[in-house]
Amino acid sequence: MKKDLVSIVDLNGEEIRELFKISAEIKDKQLDLAKGKTLVLVFEKPSLRTRVTFSVAFFQLGGNVIYLAPTDIGLGKRESVPDVARNLSRWVDAIAARTFAHKTVVDLASYASIPVINALSDAEHPCQALADFLTILDHLGSQSEREAFDWGKIKLSYFGDGNNVCHSLMLTAARLGAHMVIGGPQGYGPKEEFIKAATDEAAKTGASITITHDAHEAAADADVIYTDVWASMGQEQEAAERRSLFAPFQVNAELLKYAKPNVLVEHCLPAHRGEEITSDVLDGPNSVVLDEAENRLHIQKAILYRLLLLTGG
Ligand code: CP
Ligand code: NVA
Numbered sequence: 502m503k504k505d506l507v508s509i510v511d512l513n514g515e516e517i518r519e520l521f522k523i524s525a526e527i528k529d530k531q532l533d534l535a536k537g538k539t540l541v542l543v544f545e546k547p548s549l550r551t552r553v554t555f556s557v558a559f560f561q562l563g564g565n566v567i568y569l570a571p572t573d574i575g576l577g578k579r580e581s582v583p584d585v586a587r588n589l590s591r592w593v594d595a596i597a598a599r600t601f602a603h604k605t606v607v608d609l610a611s612y613a614s615i616p617v618i619n620a621l622s623d624a625e626h627p628c629q630a631l632a633d634f635l636t637i638l639d640h641l642g643s644q645s646e647r648e649a650f651d652w653g654k655i656k657l658s659y660f661g662d663g664n665n666v667c668h669s670l671m672l673t674a675a676r677l678g679a680h681m682v683i684g685g686p687q688g689y690g691p692k693e694e695f696i697k698a699a700t701d702e703a704a705k706t707g708a709s710i711t712i713t714h715d716a717h718e719a720a721a722d723a724d725v726i727y728t729d730v731w732a733s734m735g736q737e738q739e740a741a742e743r744r745s746l747f748a749p750f751q752v753n754a755e756l757l758k759y760a761k762p763n764v765l766v767e768h769c770l771p772a773h774r775g776e777e778i779t780s781d782v783l784d785g786p787n788s789v790v791l792d793e794a795e796n797r798l799h800i801q802k803a804i805l806y807r808l809l810l811l812t813g814g
Contacts, residue, residue, distance in 0.1 A: 502807055505610040505617045509627045509672035510698060514706060517676055521635050522648065524796075524803035534809050535564030538594040542568045542620070543585070543609070545576060545600050546734045550770060550797050551620045551628070555597045558802035562809070567593070577605065586612035595808060598622075601735055616808040618801075623665060623735065624692070628804065629769045630669035632796040634677065636789055637725055639796070640765055652677040653707055658723035658760070659683045660716065660750040661777050662743075663691030666729045666769050671695055671710055675702035682711045684719025686746045716750050720759035726787075727767040728752045728777045744776065753779040757787065765789050 503511045512520075540559040542552060556566045576585055586609045589596055595616045598606045603624035610617035619627050637657070642650040657674060659667055663683060668691055674681040675698075683691060690696075690712055699710045713719050720726060731747040732740040757764060766778075766787045774780045783790065 502811055504615075504808070504811070506627055506804055506808070507606055507610050507617065507619045508625050509630060509669050509676065511627075512676065514676040514678070517631065517634070517673065518648070520631060520800060520803045520807065521638055523806060524635060524799040525647075527802060527806060528799045531561055531563070532806070533563035534806060535559055535562035535594070538564040538809070539592070540564060540566045540595045540597060540805070541589055541593045542566065543574070543576065543589075543596055543598045543600075544569065544620070545571050545605070546621065547571075548599060548620070550794050551597075551599060554794075554797040554801055555618075555620065555805075558798055558805055561802055562805055564594070576600070582608040583612040585609070586617075590614040594812070595805065616812060618804060618808070621665060623733075624695075625669045625672075626665045626769065627669045627673075628797060628801050629666055629793075630673045631804075632793055632800045633670065633727070633767055633769070634673050634679075635796045635800050636767065636793045637765065639792065640789060641724065652679040655679045655724050656722060657681045657725040657727060658719045659685075660719065660726065660728045660752055660756075661685050661747055662689055662729060662731055662733065663695075664729060664733050667691050668695040670727065671699040672702070675699040675706060675708045675710060678706040678708045680709045680711075682713060682719045682723075684713050684716050685750055687714055689743075689746070716756060717759050720756050723760035723764055725765045725767055726752055726757065726760055729769050730771070730773055731777050747777065751777060751779065752782055754781060754785075757782060763787070767793055770794060 590613045597618045597620040599620040600622045603622040606619045731743045768790045
């Protein structure tokens with residue numbers, strides 16, 4: 502594995518499968534691999550799940566955590582990103598960073614001598630996508646087939662904005678060999694560079710990445726239906742105009758009729774109930790959103806474990 506997890510591109514399919522395996526092996530264990538070590542959380546945006554799960558994961562590995570809130574260090578304003586990275590590298594053992602510009606987390610990784618994990622940037626949310634695919638494995642992979650799970654039988658249909666979460670899901674689907682369809686309004690699809698990176702990889706693994714503007718077509722025979730907010734953090738001023746454009750892609754009971762009867766419904770949370778997803782579906786029998794939230798803890802514990810081993814435990 503590389504020193505950093507900035508993008509899903511930093512992992513190959515085998516490394517993703519290994520993280521799923523490690524997460525199952527250590528999920529209920531209190532370890533001391535991180536004893537005497539410190540993880541720092543550098544966050545430019547708010548968070549519930551990511552902050553708590555990274556903290557609990559590092560505590561379960563025996564380490565300590567420092568949280569730096571958006572206003573604490575003035576990343577790139579009070580002090581340059583390279584200087585912050587070089588200073589932190591002298592005191593702590595790993596950085597998890599939640600940033601606006603993706604370049605900020607890229608720069609932190611290149612100037613830090615310690616592992617840097619992307620805890621969400623404007624372009625990607627790799628830990629989220631890994632937790633989401635782990636959740637699919639937990640629900641659709643029997644114990645016996647878990648390690649050699651055939652991702653080629655999975656169709657993941659994503660609805661709404663081609664955002665950071667969508668990008669990381671596409672790259673993960675491509676690496677694992679799964680089929681992903683993105684249904685959203687024209688002009689709000691995933692960025693070209695991510696479509697290219699995912700389709701190039703898909704050509705090697707047997708995965709497929711399809712983009713459509715027809716919600717029913719996207720939902721047809723889906724094993725997993727996924728959605729995220731229509732306006733991400735930093736896009737709040739666009740929320741009103743997006744609401745009407747995205748309305749045909751709402752995940753609701755009607756849309757679920759097109760999918761497989763036991764379809765899993767995923768959402769990274771936080772959800773805007775009544776916008777991208779209705780409450781009856783979010784709280785309904787197909788929803789696995791809290792399993793995803795729980796799996797953030799288990800997958801990040803595995804990522805930290807793997808990176809600590811790499812850097813000498
Ligand atoms: N899903 C997720 O990353 O949640 P938070 O923004 O609360 O961390
Ligand atoms: N796309 C959302 C994900 C939040 C976890 C955002 O960036 O705000």
